[in-house]
Amino acid sequence: MVAQRPKSTSSGKSSKGGEKAKGPDPSLSHTDVLPDVPEDIFPMVLTSATQELFECRADEDVTQNNPYKLLKKDDILHDMKARAAVSDFHPVKQTVLNYPGEELLLVFDRDFKYGQSFYLVLTEEAKQRILQPPVSTDEEEPEEESEQYVCRTPEPQQPWVSLGSELEIEEESVKDTRERLKYLVSRVRKKFGAPVNFTDRNALESKEGYIECTSYQDRNFRLIQMERNSATQAVLNLKSSATQTQRTFPRNMYTQYKPRELTEEEKENYMSSENLKNFASSAFSRFEIAIQQNKIMDVFFDDWQALSEGDIAFGGKADTYLKEYQSFTDLQFSKDKSISCIKWHPTISGVIAVSVTEKMSFEERINGSTKLLLNPPLILFWSFSDPINPQLRLECPDDVLSFDFCPSDPNIIIGGCMNGQIVLWDVTAHAQRLHGKRSGERRTTSAYPGSFMAFEEDKENEIPVLLYCAVSSIENGHKAPVTDVQWLPENFEISITGVPVENQNQICVQVVTCAPDCCVMFWDIRAPRPAAHSQAERKQKMEEKQLENPRGIPNTFKYLDLSWKPLIKVMLPKTDASGEYSPLKFSLRDNIHCSRPRSGKDKSVKTTDRPEGKVEYALLRVPSEKQLKPLEDISTMFCVGTEDGELVYTSWKLGKDDDSGRLLSGKPSRCFIVHDSLVNTVKRSPFFKDIILTVGGWNFAVWKESVMNGPIILSPCSQKRCMVGCWSLSNPGMFFIGKEDGNIEVWDLLEKTHEPSHIQNISTASITCMKPWIISSKQHFLAVSDDFGTLHILQIPWTLRNPSSSESSVNKYFEKEVTRLMFFDKRKETMAKQKTATEAEEQKKKTELLVPEKLSEKTEEESLAEYESYLTLEKDILKEMGVSLQEEDKPSNEV
């Protein structure tokens, strides 16, 4: 009954429109409602009873995933028979009857695709179709339906919201804007089948042969990318962060705190607690042991080292031997002559200068004066590098008894002569030569370049001779041989009145000299302030002198030559008697340039103050007194050793004499006669500013400047005369004495004070001068000169140069001596007092005897009274001692 038309499954999309699938019989009204139901499927409703019967309960036996259920045809027929019109299968009764197969497919239509919850597949083919390839049929069928019938879809759908995408889709989609035109092109009929003729033609023949489109860059169309498709990807938020340590800089921080302290009460509490008591007693035992241990023996004391020190102090004689390092003598110049003064060059190491004098008495000098004039006396410069030939010779007007290098400029040398003149040399020109020439081959040009005749002359010419460049004026200088010359240090200078004032130039400009003509003179090497008339004179002199300069004398001190006057003349009047002292040697307190070699540090300090370059002494002027600032801390006191063996302590300041209005020197404060003969050495210790060694006659003495009573140490008289003395530069408390028999005595005050610790014989002649010097820490030298004209350089051994005694111990020794001296003086005083007292008493007694004797009664009374007093005294004493015989019941005081 039901007209079935098998639907072709492979029908395309562009199927005929309007063709409707005529479904099953029109009695099925739901086909109008659901036009997309295919013919061979019958949607139907199954009641729950039917469902249970056929075991196709919704969502239990049949599910979404398993919607197919095969039903037996017989069962359906049976059901139809059973329930007739009520049966669900009633509408498809006929179909079922006609169904060829045995089983019918019932599909659970969960989604109500065809309007009902189940549908029955009516044909065998459809059944197969559904079961076997269920996927494709399922897909295609809905598509087909949706394409034909646009509006309705079985599923409930949301109304479509346009978001603007259809515009783009429409833009992108290709649509026919107009109908496609169809052209039919055919040839002319007559040419069909006609023979064809083909020819060739070259394309390049004619321009129209081909059309070419060459490419060119059309600048109108520069492609600019206005739009760019780029993909974006969503990622997690990235965050970059950095960290850097804070720059810290050092900063001062302070905390202020106070220590915790207990109050007095708390302290009391603690102190009285039992706890502390126990602790103290227990701790005490430990401490006792520890403290006593320390007392018994010092565990950390190094015996070994201490042992060695003790040994050295009592070292053998061999160790203290002064080894002869070198000896200088010149056959020509220093033979049979005596060396009067030695001076080490202050800056150049290994250079030493000696002044050579004739060994003649005054008579002989007068008699042989012509000979003396021909052979002028010299100062020789010796260098360690050349033991045979002296380096330099300085010519002197007369025998030089004392000379000195200028501390600030070692090229200036000042000397004092036997005729009372002061001489100045300037060796700047030969300074290079003195600076250590190793070999003897190289010699600089001589004074006389032309003559190389005889060997002797040659040799003589090779040692340069330098003439003095200035001498003092004869009338104004000393009247006796100048015995001591010293430069004043550069930190102060003396004004006209003798007041020490500040030295603005910071170089040494003043010299002090003394001579037995009873005066000490201060000289200034600068030009004196010009007076009007003398300038003309000097100019004249200058011109004259410039003309005659044959021997190459340097012009440094031309202005002084023969007109040099002393700045100050200090007379030394005697304290108690009239007359004056005749000084031989002196020593200033603040003369820092004693024989100690300057260390490098001092040098550097000096050069910063000193003006650079060579000083033009001619340009320096003695400043007026008002400009200069007086220095307070420079002491104006100095010690002088005299011809008579006295030590005079006086000041050089000139005071105004009320009577005459002239400047006169004051009387010396102290004067001591200690030595038996003339004093030949007055030297300050390099370690102690106020300790002075004086040597003269047959003994020597050590003085302390502040102690005015006498020498703190006085040596016993020796058998030979002491000729010279000098302090050791490295060992405080040690000094050397040179003797008449050529011995050198080494005195160590801390070892032995009654005799020298070491005696050594150097030469057979008498020692004339000694000077110690330190070249390096290993080389300590002692330059000794003798009466034969030989200069010996001795090396001081380690035992002597090692400071075995420290300064403090030597100081202590000196202090002890001072106290001893004081004690003796006091004793003397007390003794004197006592003596006077006893004398007075004796005098008294003598006078008393003359007085008539006392009455005997009185004397008896007196004796009784005395006896009584004696008894009471006895009682008291016994009582005190507790041995009282009379009163035993009184308690005795036990002390």
Place this chain on the structure above:
Amino acid sequence: MAEVEETLKRIQSQKGVQGIIIINAEGIPIKSTLDNSSTVQYAGLLHQLVMKTRSTVRDLDPQNDLTFLRVRSKKNEIMIAPDKDYFLIVIQNPSD
């Protein structure tokens, strides 16, 4: 209190003893024969030293404990006797 004073006097009378200080467990001086500033300085510094020493000894051997500490220097010797609650410090100059 008198006993403690007496003990201190006996220690003080030994040769070379320069000073005695008693400090409590916190390092605060209780009694001293030196001046205040020195006392405070000694107390502060030595207290820390004893603590450190004691902890060292105990670390090496927990059964062990510090009984006496002697610090010998160039100029003098410092002796410290520690206790649970107090320290006794004596400064001695052995070479005098």
